[in-house]
Amino acid sequence: MSQQTVARRYAQAIFEIGKESGGAGMLSREIARFADVYSSSAELRSVLDNPLIAEPEREAVIIDIAMKLGLSAISQNTLKLLTRKRRLPALTEIAAQLALLVDEEEKVVRAVVKSPKALSDGYIAKLKATLES
Numbered sequence: 001m002s003q004q005t006v007a008r009r010y011a012q013a014i015f016e017i018g019k020e021s022g023g024a025g026m027l028s029r030e031i032a033r034f035a036d037v038y039s040s041s042a043e044l045r046s047v048l049d050n051p052l053i054a055e056p057e058r059e060a061v062i063i064d065i066a067m068k069l070g071l072s073a074i075s076q077n078t079l080k081l082l083t084r085k086r087r088l089p090a091l092t093e094i095a096a097q098l099a100l101l102v103d104e105e106e107k108v109v110r111a112v113v114k115s116p117k118a119l120s121d122g123y124i125a126k127l128k129a130t131l132e133s
Contacts, residue, residue: 015098
């Protein structure tokens, strides 16, 4: 099974949990914050992905980081489950898929503007207003 398929399945499950608790957007942002920390630290990845490190020790690391990031209990439990199931390597993709689900639910459309030269502040404001409408 591909990592993208795994990510979609986990993202859908996490999204459903978030909807039930009334905080899918918050859950998505929290998972994304932890994913950023996880992906930016080779040392953290080596600890959390190491099968020789006991599960309680890995969970303690997750809880410690989650507390420092101010993550909710739902996010902490989700991250502990992903650790136990050895799905943390897919965390960045899970976070991206989860954000797409939340955007779809909230009817948010994201746009990327590319320009060969810098845009003026006035033009950016006008473009932003047009896109928001």
